[in-house]
Amino acid sequence: MQIWGLYLGIALFFLTLILFNPDPDNPLIGQMAAVVVLMAAWWVTEAIPLAITALLPMILFPLFGINSPKTTAGAYMNSIIFLYIGGFLVALAMERWNLHRRIALNIIYKIGKNPAKLIFGFMVAAAFLSMWISNTATAVMMLPIGMAIIGKLEEEFDAENARKMGLTLLLGIAYGCSIGGVATLVGTPTNLAFAKIYTEMFPEAEPISFGQWFIFGLPLSIIVLIISWYMLVKWVARIPKSLNVNVSVVKTELDALGKMSFEEKVVVTAGSLTALLWIFRKDLSVGSFHLPGWSGISSLFEIVDDSTVAVFMAVLLFILPVKDKSSQAKAILETNAIRDLPWTAILLFGGGFAVAGGFASSGLTEYLASQFNAFGTMPLWLTVLIACAGVTLVTEFVSNIATVQMFLPVLAAWAIAQDMHPLLVMIPATMVSSMAFMMPVATPPNAVIFGSGRVSVMDMVRFGWAIKIVSLLIVVVLMLAMFSVIDITEVFN
Numbered sequence: 001m002q003i004w005g006l007y008l009g010i011a012l013f014f015l016t017l018i019l020f021n022p023d024p025d026n027p028l029i030g031q032m033a034a035v036v037v038l039m040a041a042w043w044v045t046e047a048i049p050l051a052i053t054a055l056l057p058m059i060l061f062p063l064f065g066i067n068s069p070k071t072t073a074g075a076y077m078n079s080i081i082f083l084y085i086g087g088f089l090v091a092l093a094m095e096r097w098n099l100h101r102r103i104a105l106n107i108i109y110k111i112g113k114n115p116a117k118l119i120f121g122f123m124v125a126a127a128f129l130s131m132w133i134s135n136t137a138t139a140v141m142m143l144p145i146g147m148a149i150i151g152k153l154e155e156e157f158d159a160e161n162a163r164k165m166g167l168t169l170l171l172g173i174a175y176g177c178s179i180g181g182v183a184t185l186v187g188t189p190t191n192l193a194f195a196k197i198y199t200e201m202f203p204e205a206e207p208i209s210f211g212q213w214f215i216f217g218l219p220l221s222i223i224v225l226i227i228s229w230y231m232l233v234k235w236v237a238r239i240p241k242s243l244n245v246n247v248s249v250v251k252t253e254l255d256a257l258g259k260m261s262f263e264e265k266v267v268v269t270a271g272s273l274t275a276l277l278w279i280f281r282k283d284l285s286v287g288s289f290h291l292p293g294w295s296g297i298s299s300l301f302e303i304v305d306d307s308t309v310a311v312f313m314a315v316l317l318f319i320l321p322v323k324d325k326s327s328q329a330k331a332i333l334e335t336n337a338i339r340d341l342p343w344t345a346i347l348l349f350g351g352g353f354a355v356a357g358g359f360a361s362s363g364l365t366e367y368l369a370s371q372f373n374a375f376g377t378m379p380l381w382l383t384v385l386i387a388c389a390g391v392t393l394v395t396e397f398v399s400n401i402a403t404v405q406m407f408l409p410v411l412a413a414w415a416i417a418q419d420m421h422p423l424l425v426m427i428p429a430t431m432v433s434s435m436a437f438m439m440p441v442a443t444p445p446n447a448v449i450f451g452s453g454r455v456s457v458m459d460m461v462r463f464g465w466a467i468k469i470v471s472l473l474i475v476v477v478l479m480l481a482m483f484s485v486i487d488i489t490e491v492f493n
Contacts, residue, residue, distance in 0.1 A: 005045020013038035022367060031064040032362035036355060036406075043402040050399060051344040054351020057358060066358045075357055076350030079207070079307040080196040084349065085341060086310025087186040090271055091133035092337045093317050097263045099271075100129050100141060105257070108145070109250045115165055116233045122146060123172045123229050126445075127180025127221065131187045132271065134342070135177040139445035142173045143452060148249045150454070167459060168232050170449045175228050175437055175467065177445035182434050183221035185213040185278075185306070189345055190404045193352050194430040197408045200356035201365060202422070210278035210306045211293070216427060220478050224435070224471050231467050262323040266332055270313050277309045345401070352405030359409040368413035380483075383418055385476050387411050387425045392432040392472050396442045400433045407433075428479040435471040437464035 016034040023029050035056065042053040057075070061067045094100045104125040111121030122142065129138040150166040181188030185195060185208070195208040260268075281304070282293040295301040317333040359365045378386075387407075395403045411429055412422040436442030438461050440450035449455050 001045050002047050005041055005047035008045070009038045009041030009047060012041055023363070026363050028064065028066055028362040029364050029367050032066055032358050032364045035060050035064070035066070035358065036364075039351070039355065040406050043406065044398050049344070050402060051347035051351075054348045054354075057351060057354035061354065061358060066362050067354075071357070071361075072354050075200070075354035076347065078196065078353065079305055080192050080199075080353070081346060081349060083186065083305075083307040083310050084189070084192050084346065086307060086312075086314040087132075087274075088134070088341060089314035089317065089333060089337055090267075090274055090310070091137070092340055093267045093333050094133055094271060095137060095141075096333070096337070097261065097267055098257065099264045099267050100133060100138070102254075102257055102260065102264065104129060104142060104145065105250055105254045109254060118149070119165075119168055119172045119233055120229050122169055123176035123179075123225060126173050126176030127183070127225050130177045130180035131184045131221075132275070135181050135188060136444035136448065138180075139173060139177045139448040142177075143170075143448055145250070145253065146170060146173055147452065148253075152249055166454055170452060170455050171459070171463060172229065172232055174443075174445040174449040175232070176225065178434050178436060178443055179221055179225045179228060179471075182224070182431050183214070183217045185210045185217075186310075187217070188434050189349065189401050190430055190433045191217070193349060193401055193404050194408060194426060196349070196353045197356040197405065198412075198423070198426060200353055201360050201409060201412050203360075207305065209282045211280060211282055214279055216479070216482060217431070219482075220431060220475060223478060224474050227470060227474060228467050231470065232463070235463065235466070263332060266320055267317070270317060270332075274309060274313045278306050281306060281309065348399075348401050348405075352401065355405060356409050359413075365409065365413045365416070368410060369416040371417075377418055380420065380424065381476070381480055383414070383420065384425055384428050384480060387414070387429045388432045388472055388476055391429045392435055392468065395433045395436045396439045400436060400443060404430055404433050424479075424483060428475050431475050431479075432472055435468055435475070437468045437471070439464075 013034050016037045017031065020033055021027060021030040038060075039053055039056055042048060043050060047053075057067075057072050058069065061072045062069045107125040107128065108118070108121040111117050111124060122145075126138055126142050129141075146169050150162070150169060153165050154162040178188075181191070185191050191213060195213070198205065199207050277294070280291070280293055281295050295304055314333070318331055318337075320332045322329050322332060391403060391407050394407070398406075407429060408426055411425045415422040415425040434443070436446065440446050440457060440460060446460065450457070450460070
């Protein structure tokens, strides 16, 4: 697949370059299309590492005159990238001092008193942690806890009920990780990719803030999580209500953690303060409700953005000392945290941002918009449904970051052709890109759970397709309902 993808991408690149020149007065349109085709082919087939494909604009854009090296390089290191880096460092502090484990165990222990509640506890814990830290790290941390519970279930229940409970529990962890990431701008890379692509394509628009995304993301994440849990326990598990679950394993692990350490208190304070500063930085307006943001308090804060908050908190964690004498660390975070940053994802971000900038500067966006006019005007609901269905299908087989970076510029052009605000299509399309429930390769949490050896591909497909379709419909319906009562240009002013 990789070898064929390598040659296919090169062939399509040259064919597009030679045969596609829709506007002789502006050859950049055809050249940009050739670059997009090449990168899409290599991203889909993973012919070479995704991050290396993301570097192609640095070579091809200057050669074709699409954008200068200075402009293109700027896409790889910008405020959204620093928001991701700062947020990720705060998340690494949570992992380093085991705060994420304490949070998860407490949620599970307090909620999980019967089979259905236990599964809900795991899903809530996975979703909450994925709002702030990597969904991969969340899944890796949750899996051993889940496996310990499954071991207890096999001791107490008959084989069939234990198997159903175990399967439901593991699927719940994977789905919770994916669904929780939708709630916040930093919850999953696709949300950040959307925010920057929108800014690159519409530079006159205000950047998307954490709080603005939160207004849409949190309610949707909660609703999808509850319905997915209900479908799992009613369809997959079907455990009699009379059965009780022994959560002594969770209690034992909680007791082993002991009292919250000074370092954990520092991290939870820093994390909470970061979230609050993000949410309330800009004015929040929903209908008649208006809450002024703290950035308007003084002229000193006017140009501060979410990345400033993230980097400030991250730097602070490198300064604050530890009190644990048994630890060799001198500060909450140390140099090794820089090495642990996901540089592959950062480069992948940059490549997508560069492509979005190329769409705008080459004129490809305007060309696509004019071509979409030929399809006529569709109702908003149909446009959103088609866009979301396309994204949610592709994301099962292609990296969700790559999917968003390929689809969003095209969907933005389609929205313009429909005389719609591009956010009406871009927001729900970004959200459904995280709803990948069917294939192990679709998202890292799926791969982690599949690696347990207790979930087969057929299990994922058999139960994932229905939850995927329901999630797609929830996103479309809820977004349309919110758009009907909220002026999107008011929220994203």
